[in-house]
Amino acid sequence: MADHSIQGKVVLIAGGAKNLGGLIARDLAAQGAAAVAVHYNSNSSKAEADKTVAALQELGAKAVALQADLTRAGAVEKLFADAVAAVGKPDIAINTVGKVLKKPMVEISEAEYDEMMAVNAKSAFFFIKEAGRHLNDNGKICTIVTSLLGAFTPFYAAYAGGKAPVEHFTRAAAKELGERGISVTAVGPGPMDTPFFYPAEGQDAVNYHKTAAALSPFSKTGLTDIEDVVPFIRHLVSDGWWITGQTLLINGGYTTK
Incomplete structure (x- = not known):
């Protein structure tokens, strides 16, 4: 039977320098991942990426930071090749x-x-494609989408619309890669308390989002906290391998399908 633990595994995290990605990286290293490749997009994120790499090394994992603009298919291909060269498949x-x-x-x-x-769509497609080409058998692929995929709301057509295709990419890849024991999932957090959230929203919208989830009164911010998302990612890429082809909305009752 395949080993689905995190202990000794090699991990690649796109957008792994900070916020949710950085916390996932630290969590998986703390769970025993042997090596973590941390992708970051631009020079503005390099310092955060280096900080995350240092934290992972302190946790005992081999770690490397890799820069790439994932909106180009060739860059995604190179990211995987560089990760394999640096930390293994x-x-x-x-x-x-x-x-x-x-x-x-x-x-x-x-x-x-x-x-x-x-x-939101092209980079996700080619990330899943290259993961399918490079992952070891019995591997795990997970893409972050958005809980807006379960919402009936204005103003997010380009954002939620850009994430929507990832649901089908996930289903298709799950079918195509299942024969190799690879599970493929997507996770849609609710509005998260990160620096990416606030610039896009006016104060009235922020106030609404902080009270919109059923469990908002029990969240420290009223929003989805990244600490509440990470355990689900950990589960999906380990013991939760039997879940595949699915999109899970992790949002405290903000939206559902």
Whole structure:
């Protein structure tokens, strides 16, 4: 029977420098991951990536930071090749990359649309593709999407619309890679208390989101805290391997399907 523990496994995390990705990296290292490749997008995130790498090394994991613009297929291919060269073939590949745009459809430009689709859909497609090519058998692939996939709401057409294709990428990859024992999942957190959330929202919207989840009164911020998402990621990439082809909304009762 396959070993689905995290102990001794090699991990690649896209967007792993900070926030949710950085916490996932630290959590998996604390659970015994042997090596973690931490991807970051641009020079503005390099210091955070280096800080995360240092924290992982303190936890006993081999760690490396790798920069790439994942909106280009060739860059995703190179990221996996560089990760394999640096830390070995991954057993676990997690993609936390995303970009938020809150704007009425009638105001969204073609350039904005193209950027949102490139960051949220294209990068996810090629990340899953390269994970399928490079992961060891019995590996795990997980993509972060959004709980807005279960919402009936205005202004997020380009963001939620860009994440929506990942649900089918996940289903298709789960079917195609299942014969190798690879599970493929997506996780849609609710609005998260991170620096990415607040610039996209006005104060009235922030106040609404902080009270919108059924369990908001029991959250320290009212929002989805990254600490509440990480245990589900840990489960999906280990003992929860039997869940595949699914999108799980982790949001304290913010939305459902």
